[in-house]
Amino acid sequence: GENVEQHPSTLSVQEGDSAVIKCTYSDSASNYFPWYKQELGKRPQLIIDIRSNVGEKKDQRIAVTLNKTAKHFSLHITETQPEDSAVYFCAASMTLNTGGFKTIFGAGTRLFVKA
């Protein structure tokens, strides 16, 4: 079945450094790749996403890249701040024959930003 692998599971960086989280997916039918941030005890929230017809997207300190051939996509956070500390989830979504969508999540990366 569909699978999304996410690495690393834990990432610790110094404030101001960059953080990179990588994901791979198995189903070539996936065409939408959102990233979610989940702070402790709270619900996941969308922070950025990318569609399969785009190779890169940037929003202030956050950027995502997508390599459809290799089935890789990555999240890049620059100039990290302590408030970036959270669990980040990648996901791969596909449109179903029925017209609906299905989304599979990676296992998550716990990011620690040390002040």
Next chain:
Amino acid sequence: NAGVTQTPKFRVLKTGQSMTLLCAQDMNHEYMYWYRQDPGMGLRLIHYSVGEGTTAKGEVPDGYNVSRLKKQNFLLGLESAAPSQTSVYFCATLRPGRMNTEAFFGQGTRLTVV
């Protein structure tokens, strides 16, 4: 506009008991999902629905049933709870868009089966 609301927020069950988790949304979204979240496992899809009256199995459907009798409600049932079903359960709706497709999550239900 409450978004996605889950009921209850916490519950402790004894092995073998049954219960239903309710997910209610007021955004008129067609697509609704139930996930469970376990440490180190991320979010795993249990069941989902692409519209009123339709349901489908996700990654880990065993031990759960769902119903979507009304568009705004997606119910997740545990017929005979097991300790392995101790988890945090999230309901989500999906809003497809041309520019981005966003999932809206409920606040979660922490279920403990003893």
